[in-house]
Amino acid sequence: MSINGRLAGKTTLVTGAASGFGRAIAHRFAEEGARVAIVDLNEAGARDVAAEIGESALAVKADVSVGTDVSAAVAAVIEAFGSVDVVVNNAGWSHRNQPLLNVDEATFRKVFDINVTSIFHMTHAVVPHWRERGSGVMLNVGSTAGIRPRPGLTWYNASKGAVNLMTKSLAVELAPDGIRVCGLAPVMGATALLETFMGMPDTPENRKKFIATVPLGRLSEPKDMADATLFLASDEAAFLTGVILEVDGGRTI
Numbered sequence: 001m002s003i004n005g006r007l008a009g010k011t012t013l014v015t016g017a018a019s020g021f022g023r024a025i026a027h028r029f030a031e032e033g034a035r036v037a038i039v040d041l042n043e044a045g046a047r048d049v050a051a052e053i054g055e056s057a058l059a060v061k062a063d064v065s066v067g068t069d070v071s072a073a074v075a076a077v078i079e080a081f082g083s084v085d086v087v088v089n090n091a092g093w094s095h096r097n098q099p100l101l102n103v104d105e106a107t108f109r110k111v112f113d114i115n116v117t118s119i120f121h122m123t124h125a126v127v128p129h130w131r132e133r134g135s136g137v138m139l140n141v142g143s144t145a146g147i148r149p150r151p152g153l154t155w156y157n158a159s160k161g162a163v164n165l166m167t168k169s170l171a172v173e174l175a176p177d178g179i180r181v182c183g184l185a186p187v188m189g190a191t192a193l194l195e196t197f198m199g200m201p202d203t204p205e206n207r208k209k210f211i212a213t214v215p216l217g218r219l220s221e222p223k224d225m226a227d228a229t230l231f232l233a234s235d236e237a238a239f240l241t242g243v244i245l246e247v248d249g250g251r252t253i
Helices: 020-031 042-053 067-081 107-135 154-177 194-198 205-212 223-231
Strands: 011-015 035-040 057-061 086-089 138-141 179-186 244-247
Touching: 011 020, 011 067, 020 067, 020 107, 020 223, 035 042, 035 138, 035 194, 035 223, 042 057, 057 067, 067 107, 067 138, 086 107, 086 223, 107 154, 138 154, 138 194, 138 223, 138 244, 154 179, 154 244, 179 223
Parallel strands: 011 035, 011 086, 035 057, 086 138, 138 179, 179 244
Antiparallel strands: none
């Protein structure tokens, strides 16, 4: 933890931080001086990440699709650290790449509960705190799927389109309160959801087919998202709100 970092003295909360993009974001924030709450349904994984980071990290178990869990998580972070300055709504889920009529209603609802309703819950939990303080930063992880959708992931695409538009609307409505809201739209990355997105086994041949559609010639990496999220969370981005930052190697061009 750096006392002179870009997030020095700030308290941050990252959902879905037990693995993947969220884990990398949590580590990057801690390196830049932030106190970090690792919020995840996977409590053991959250504790492992918190242990990796050290005393500036707190593990909190929460199901982001449940409002009472999200409220309790925010309250726990405020109790432990005194405030919350930055929230990263990173937790996400997808149905498998498949024809749209093959996805049942329960799966559809789960996608929207985790990807979209979670942000509704977080907004209700943290905005009153930020309004009292006169500042706050919310960063929502959308997707290139919500900008340039492809067949097979229609309902996931729709959920991420909702995240992208919700981010812009929140930014406009909360700007008078001194609250910034931005989003990130990563291209498919080497995470646990890779095979789900591709709808096929993760083989070198199948990866090559997808990578051929990315101008910079590779998948996104957790470090790419961590660095981009750090910028939007920092004071360097103080005049940015409503931005959807495409972390995509040119995929959406």
